[in-house]
Amino acid sequence: MRAIDRKAVRDLWAIKGQAIAIALVIASGVGTFVMSLNTLKSLQNSQELYYEKYRFAHVWSHVKRAPMSLLRRIEVIPGVSQAYPRVVVDVTLDVRGMVEPAVGRLISIPERRVPLVNDLHLRKGRWIEPHRDGEVLVSEAFAVSHHLEIGESVTAVINGRRQKLTIVGVVLSPEYIIQIHGANLLPDDRRFGIFWMGYEQLASAFNLDGAFNDVAITLSRGASEPEVIQRLDDLTKPYGGRGASGREDHVSHRYISDEIRQLRSLGLIAPSIFFSVAAFLLNVVLTRLIGVQREQIAALKAFGYTKLQIGLHYIKLVLLISLAGTAVGIVVGSMLGRSLTEMYTTLYRFPVFGFEWNASVVLGALLISSAAAVAGTLLAVRRAVALPPAEAMRPEPPAVYRPTLLDRSGLGEFLPQAARMIFRELERKPIKAAMSCLGISMAVAILVLGA
Secondary structure: OHHHHHHHHHHHHHHHHHHHHHHHHHHHHHHHHHHHHHHHHHHHHHHHHHHHHOOOOOEEEEEEEEEOOHHHHHHOOOOEEEEEEEOEEEEEEEOOOOOOOEEEEEEEEOOOOOOOOOOOEEEEEOOOOOOOOOEEEEEHHHHHHHOOOOOOEEEEEEOOEEEEEEEEEEEEOHHHOOOOOOOOOOOOOOOEEEEEEEHHHHHHHOOOOOEEEEEEEEEOOOOOHHHHHHHHHHHHHHHOOOOOEEHHHOHHHHHHHHHHHHHHHHHHHHHHHHHHHHHHHHHHHHHHHHHHOHHHHHHHHHOOOOHHHHHHHHHHHHHHHHHHHHHHHHHHHHHHHHHHHHHHHOOOOOOOOOOOOOHHHHHHHHHHHHHHHHHHHHHHHHHHHOOOHHHHHOOOOOOOOOOOHHHHHOHHHHOOHHHHHHHHHHHHOHHHHHHHHHHHHHHHHHHHHHO
16 A cells, blocks of 8 residues: 555656656747747838838839929829839948948938938938038948948949949838848848939039939828839830839848748747647646546545546646746746847847737737636546546556457567567557657657757
8 A cells, every 4th residue: 555655756846857857848938929929020010111112112123314394203103102213333342441342322302301211211411401411321231330420431343433332311211120231132231222312413423413213102001012123124224224023022121020020920820739749747746646646536526526626626736837938938028028129129120120929929828828728628638527426436447458450460470579569559549559650750840840
């Protein structure tokens, strides 16, 4: 009897250790869920507010040279809300501290500040002033990378001539939240910078007086982007149009959109794996616990406890484990979300970008983790409440074994003993074997996801 008691105590301590491990698995799932979706909402909200406030364009078209008179024909295209003509050229830069030249993109702006498509957010300094040659605004990413301050200058080769560009302001643009040049796959803020210069000076340097080579367009609500692009291509084709493009083809927007999709996938797929593993392990642990407590269950039923009361007892135990893991996951996930957001601030340039703690995400994590824990243990709880008191008072009867298909076919004689045991277990307990395979596959998925 003492040996049996000692074995029961050892089993209970083992079950407690497994319960702690399951709580940590749930914490991992909840933490990933909270971190990913809170960061996702922070990034989406910052992007949407920035695009709306600073009038981020929907369509772009680059031409060789088009007269300003073409702008009126573009503005009357159905669906066009605002069209902004400009001069956009890439030049070579000579920057202090760099051996090799950098690439600078010069974009024309009005010399007097007015609301623009792809408007600029002035971080520091001032707007350019009329009739002051060489004054430019510079993108914050390039300025930070080269430690450029207001009043400093860089040298650009503009149409074959060297010209000093004096920085009077540091700005952000919704068009270049992340700066990627050409066919590069990754941003390089040190070798690629964006500069905004007065239209008259830039157009004169490239023989584009009274003309433009790029147009940015915003669309009205409900407009058909493909139709606008088609009509815009028809208008710009005689002027060397290269084909208009929409937001989905814009490098900066596409980069952020892909990151949002990855965060959404991480916030849904990874927690699903963690919760599935936790549900499976809870089923195993609760089955073992019910086996250890068969006599106690019988005694409770004999004293008049109902099936519902006994079932709720085990459900509460499962929910306690789930809530403990969820609490840890929420705290850790929020901390990791803040760290991830801080990392994004070094990559994405928003006027305002901070971690937003969303209560709906936390509530969703709580409900999903609890539902997964309860769903994984319903079968074991059902067996506990269905156990008759008289039967539960006796030790669990040994399993009844019959010859398996392997034994009846005679093939088992050609296999070693270990292999025969494996095949017999697979045939006699196919559901348990399938669940074991599922648990192992989920564990491998977690390792692959982490890599």
